[in-house]
Amino acid sequence: MKERPIVEAMQRFYENQNSSFHVPGHKHGALSELPRAFKDVMRFDYTELSGLDDYHHPEEVIAEAQDLLAKTYGAQHSYFLVNGSTVGNLAMVYATCGEGDQVLVQRNAHKSVFHALELVGAQPVFLTPQWDEATYTPSHVSLSTVAAAIDYYPDAKAIILTHPTYYGVTNSEMIETIQLAHEHGIPVLVDEAHGAHFIGKGKFPMSAIEMGADVVVQSAHKTLPALTMGSFLHINSNRVSNDRVNRYLRMLQSSSPSYLLLASLDDARHYIGTYAHEDHQQFIKSRNQFVDGLKSIPSLEVIEVDDPLKLILRVSHLTGFSLQKQLEHQGIYVELADPEQVLMILPLLKARHHFPFAEIRRKIKSAVEKCSKQQRDKVEIDYSHDIEALSTLAVSYKKLQTAENEWISFTKTTGRICTGMVIPYPPGIPLFVRGEKITTNKLKMLADYLASGATIQGEHDLSRKQLLVLKEEKE
Ligand SMILES: Cc1ncc(COP(=O)(O)O)c(C=O)c1O
Incomplete structure (x- = not known):
């Protein structure tokens, strides 16, 4: 068996010095005028040339x-995705x-999940997540909320969960949640965009694949050494049809997949598949030294989460946006x-890598010293709003x-x-999700986000303080 079938086939193709009378142009x-x-x-x-297989009908190196990807993650079927976890x-x-x-869908899902539900015209039932006090972020849905949702909506066709959160918080009730859904015949779909490294027998938190989820999607490009957009989809289920997933992937993805992307996915799978005990030990050792070093910087708060690749930094009187600017002045x-903090993703180092942690700590220290001289700009955001489960x-x-x-002006949109x-x-x-009622609490949060300098995507005109709402029908 080849170690990296796509990479090796591309190398052979390169060595043959073939003449190109095909796309790309x-x-x-x-012909490129790029550097x-x-x-x-x-x-x-x-x-897709001879010897390089066919992405949508793989029989050779892509297959x-x-x-190998499925074996590495312990899935029945796995796919390389060229358009992200999206x-x-x-x-x-x-x-x-x-x-x-x-x-049933976790309310703090990524926008791609909401887009998917809207495109198919499903009826989402939003499950409100727990609030994580350590990171000031919404985290996972409790088992009791899932149980209540299944009681009310026993005919639900699926439950969609996010695991871990962007901030690296995992769900300690995930296994029980998956089991409960399965007892009611409901497939569990997991957006594990931030957990492509969650394999490796005890080295990192457990992946939802190992925990029994039916479909799991991972952005390999977020934590593994893959090119941007490169992602994985795994199926480990008889509840979800592999043929159906495959059919939609063929419809939704390009018929001209990037081989650079595919090669980087092949390589990323090999990277994590060969991530050894010594690699992990060495990584944890240097990471812990780095974290201890950061913790000794006056005025800097360092928050560790379940995922050792994620690290949160906070300076008490400044927004994360101001801290980010100072770090960028230092090249970080x-x-x-x-509004509260910045989030760092650490490199998933192997034992052979040397990473300049000491120099980076020095630069972070300089940034924090500059922050200390800045005036308070943190806005007190009230995250404690009551939302129904x-x-x-x-x-x-x-x-x-x-x-x-x-x-209409966003100040007039309540209700x-x-x-x-x-x-x-x-x-x-x-x-705000399309079709939801606008509440005063959420408007207040929007105002706080804007006051603290956040970037807001979507369909709005916040430069003129306007939101798009449903036109009211005349009586
Ligand atoms: C939780 C989550 N799911 C899905 C996505 C989309 O992933 P991709 O950028 O690979 O399309 C993101 C991107 O940030 C994400 O954070």
Whole structure:
């Protein structure tokens, strides 16, 4: 068996020095006017040529590489995705839910999950997550909330969970939650975008695949050494049809997959598959030294979470956005900032790697010293708003398709039906979902987000302080 079938096939192709009379038009980079380093990479930007298999009908190297992927993660079937976890989430929802079907969904899901539910015209039942006091973020849905949801909605076609959260918080009740859903014949679909490294027998938190979930989607590009967009989808179930998932992946993904991406996925699978005990020990040792070093910096609060790759930094009087700016002045770019803190994703080092942790600690210290001289800009956000454990859309996706909308000042939107998503980004979890009723609490949170300098994606006109809402019908 080859170690990295796609990578090896591409290397053989390269060594043959073939002439290109096929797409892509840059002809192995020769026509490109990009800088040299880019062109060097383009030499490997192949397409589905003899010896390189067919992405949507794999029988050779892609099939071999996907088999290795399934073996590595202990799944029945696994797929390389070339359009991120986004397309994995779309495909798993399409494969399990239809128009009008009830679907249980964690309310702090990624926007791609909401988009999927809207595209299929499902009826989502939102499950409110617990609040995690350590990270000031919503985390997982409690087992009791899931039990109540199944009691009320026993005909639900699926339950969609996110595990771990963007901030690296895991769910200690995940196994029981999956078992409960299965006892009621409900498949469990897990967005594990941030957990592609969650394998390796005790080295990292357990993956939802090992815990018995039916479909699991992982962004390999987030924590493994894969190119951006490169992701995995795993199926480990007789409750979800592999053929259906495969059919939707064929429909939703490009017919011209990037081989650079596929090679990086093949390599990422090999990387995690060969992540040895010594690699893990060495990584944890250097990580812990780094964390201890950070903890000794005055005014810096360091928060550790379940996932050892994630680290949260806080300076008490400043927003995460201000801390982020100071870090960037020192050349340190973090994953995200929010009104409270910044989130770092540490590199999944192997024993052979040397990473300049000491120098990075020095730079972080300089940034924090600059922060100490800055005036307070942190806004007190009240996260304690009461939300019911279960909620539904006030207006169905079907009705929203044809409904008329209007722009109104966001201060006047309480009680109105939101028709444009409002998504603080990152982390990409919608504050307002299309079809939900707008509440005063949420508006207050939006105002706090804006006051603290957050970037808000979605369909809104917040520069003119306007939101898109359903036009009220005249009596
Ligand atoms: C929880 C979660 N799910 C899905 C996605 C989408 O992943 P991708 O960027 O691989 O499409 C993200 C992206 O940030 C995410 O945080």
